[in-house]
Amino acid sequence: MAPERISDAEHAVMEVLWQRAPLTATEVAEALADAREWSLQTVKTLLSRLTNKGAVSYDQDGRRYLYSPILAREDYVGDESRRLVDRLFGGRAAPLIAHLAEQQKFTAEDLAEIERLIGELKS
Amino acid sequence: MAPERISDAEHAVMEVLWQRAPLTATEVAEALADAREWSLQTVKTLLSRLTNKGAVSYDQDGRRYLYSPILAREDYVGDESRRLVDRLFGGRAAPLIAHLAEQQKFTAEDLAEIERLIGELKS
């Protein structure tokens, strides 16, 4: 099966679960309250869709569910990053970095860290 | 106005126009024939939607339109890249690079190019 895509709103829910799990639907909604103005029902719908997509699972706790992520954040981030690099930069990462660089996205620490990374990769 | 998002399929059409423009709908469809199995009508629909979104314009040439991009590729690529960095890496690019480094091995040339870029930025 092609891995089902996770929408933007669903992703926000995943971020909560990646940070702390298992959680009830209500707890997820509370964690999101600052960032998004969603009703509890909306969060429950998103959790249900994520469950159908196989991205989260739940354990029953009495009458409630305790949700946990199945999809690992690294896998998700990796897939999304690769998608972007493939779509926009012909699969090569260097042009992406060049592009980010031009937009002055890098702080001095960023530059230092990237240099360190490059050094590691070369050895 | 919030800049209208461009969908995946629409983006494929934009890539054609960014490469060569102006083009008729038929020419765009021909250019896409290798990559996607779209009917001519599908391409025309996408061109029409892109026009409505303000991403492409056309000049009338007799009974046909000659389409050209309005949205610049750099702007699109910049927006999409920033979106990803914001959503997945808290707005910082270094972690993205670290991630790319871990999973899709950079070639020696990539490393050299990145190093060169970093050098430029530091000076």
Added chain:
DNA sequence: GGATTACGACTACGGGTGTAATCGATTCGA
């Protein structure tokens, strides 16, 4: 123990998207 609350399941609904078919007008080919 009856009313309220809280849960997950199901339903809803407008807008976007992928993927066209159809329509009305025009032009082109024979």
Added chain:
DNA sequence: TCGAATCGATTACACCCGTAGTCGTAATCC
């Protein structure tokens, strides 16, 4: 000249997405 091809415009339609409301049921409060 008249049917065929072609153009953009309009319409279609199923599925996804954002954003809930409602329903049936089970627990809880008084």
